[in-house]
Amino acid sequence: MLFEDITPVIISKNSENTINRCLESLKSFKHVVVYDNGSTDDTIRICRLFENVIVIEGDFFGFGPTKNYAAEKAPTDWILSLDSDEELHQSALEELSKWNLQDIKSVGQILRENWFCGKKITTNGWGNDLIIRLYNKKSHTFTDSQVHEKIEKNSQTKTIKLKGKIIHYAIFDIKQTLDKAQLYSEIYASSNKKIKYNFFFIVMKTIFAFFRSYVLKLGVLSGWRGFVISFGDAIGVFFKYAKVYQRSEVKK
Known part of the structure; x- marks a missing residue:
């Protein structure tokens, strides 16, 4: 299946060790936006190997503002926000294919599985990590927080838990x-x-x-x-x- 109405948006900087795995998991999407803020390694070169990836280079304004700025560059209103060290598990694709694109007040929450140096971690507060990553940019945005940004909900927001998961390779080197x-x-x-x-x-x-x-x-x-x-x-x-x-x- 080809996803034409949802655009994964990623911000990156010096992500050569993880960006390829991230983008490989997103080949089912017609467009993927990578907003790079100053990589000096092979990140941009790797991104340009993928035909569906739109590479945009710019400044970093803090995590929340930068993610909002990058989302504005996406060709669709529906955004799937990922980090450059994350991989969308294929188990989530079927769920995304059934998403109601007309209901712009809904946001999609998904389980993030966190890995540290080659092992999945469920302690240290790293387990049961449910995060909102699917949203319509006409009705929702990230908070303006410089760090620990999240989708800002309102009284009309309906949170729907998606099946599947995101795999987060948080740390591969101490x-x-x-x-x-x-x-x-x-x-x-x-x-x-x-x-x-x-x-x-x-x-x-x-x-x-x-x-x-x-x-x-x-x-x-x-x-x-x-x-x-x-x-x-x-x-x-x-x-x-x-x-x-x-x-x-x-x-x-």
């Missing part, structure tokens, strides 16, 4: 844990939503972030992977608040 902590903390510290805490409270929040992920969310059951994820969660919390603190103190 280095990515540090890279993501750096990226997300920098975006937060530069946003207008940043909050300054005293340094003792930052340390306490960091310790609790590890405890919550490793103990309360059962990361301990996932062996070394669970520990690394928990440590990464703690690092992310520390650096996003430490950067705000440091910049405020230096200005003084």
